[in-house]
Amino acid sequence: ExxxxxxxxxxxxxxxxxxxxxxxxxxxxxxxxxxxxxxxxxxxxxxxxxxxxxxxxxxxxxxxxxxxxxxxPVNDSDMVDKMFGFLGSANSLPNLEGEAPEGFEDLEKVPRQFEDVIDEPLPLPDDEEEDLSEYKFAKFAATYFQGNATHTYIRRPLKQPLLFHEDEGDQLAALAVWITVLRFMGDLPEPKYHISISDGSEKIPVMTKIYETLGKRTYKRELQALQVDEE
Missing domain, CATH: 1.20.58 (Methane Monooxygenase Hydroxylase; Chain G, domain 1)
Structure with missing residues (x-):
């Protein structure tokens, strides 16, 4: 051909x-x-x-x-030496590598120049100083706070949450948090608890009462929404 x-x-x-x-x-x-x-x-x-x-x-x-x-004839000692001779003898110094076992001679060690590159630590990125001058609470308050609320601290309860919340439960929670802040700062006195032992309500945990109240209001709101849809 x-x-x-x-x-x-x-x-x-x-x-x-x-x-x-x-x-x-x-x-x-x-x-x-x-x-x-x-x-x-x-x-x-x-x-x-x-x-x-x-x-x-x-x-x-x-x-x-x-x-x-x-x-x-098979010599067990020679076989072990042939297979594991790369580990060296008991008198060999630690961290010293021997020859590779038979059949693995082609697996060469990493060249020295590549070892040096691997051992070198990676360069750290340059720290960029972030300009925080634009991040001001007064600017945030003017942008997101509702009504006439400002960034200054007031020593009285809020009429409405600082931030908008669509859910009524979230609105109540936000107002409750501000009441807690005022009490913590000493600007609002601690409430005086009047324990009533007639109906046993004093034994109900506070969180249970809160969940029940929020649940009733959520159910009422959903019921009103369904009635509007039917109309």
């Missing part, structure tokens, strides 16, 4: 050269290049055959060696 391809190349080469020289010279030049290609093909064929013979011989020698080792 390769020789047929070479022959086609010779004919094409001769046809091309006829436009540049006489037919006789074109035929001679094309033949010369054809012989060079044939010689190159022969050389490549010889190299392939030699490589195949070398590979066959290597496999044969390997099989013979494996057969000889199979026939030899």
């Amino acid at each position: 390769r020789r047929l391809e070479a022959e086609r190349q010779r004919l094409a080469e001769e046809e091309r050269l006829r436009n540049q020289m006489t037919a006789r010279r074109a035929r001679a030049e094309a033949e010369r290049k054809h012989q060079e290609r044939l010689a190159q093909l022969d050389q490549e064929q010889k190299e392939r055959e030699q490589a195949e013979r070398d590979e066959t011989r290597r496999k044969k020698e390997l099989l013979e060696q494996m057969e000889r080792e199979k026939q030899e």
Whole structure:
């Protein structure tokens, strides 16, 4: 097949050269290049055959060696040394690596230059000082607080939450938090609890009362919404 391809190349080469020289010279030049290609093909064929013979011989020698080792008696000590010799002896210094076990010789250690790169700490990014001058509470209050509320502290209960809350329970919670702040700051006295023992309500936890109150108001609001939808 390769020789047929070479022959086609010779004919094409001769046809091309006829436009540049006489037919006789074109035929001679094309033949010369054809012989060079044939010689190159022969050389490549010889190299392939030699490589195949070398590979066959290597496999044969390997099989013979494996057969000889199979026939030899097994020495447990030699086998352990062959497999784990890379760990070194008991007298070897710590942190020193030995040779790799048989069959793993191709797993080379990381080159020294790459080890140096790996051991180097990663550069820390430059700390960018953030400009906090624009983040002012007065600006936040003027933007988001409801009504006429400002950023200044007042010593009285709020009529409405500082921030908008759609849910009534959230509104009550916000007002309750502000009451707690006033009491903590000492601007509002602590309430006096009047314990009534007639109905047993004093034994109900405070959080339970809050959840029940909020639940009733939520149910009432949902019921009103359903009535509006039906209308």
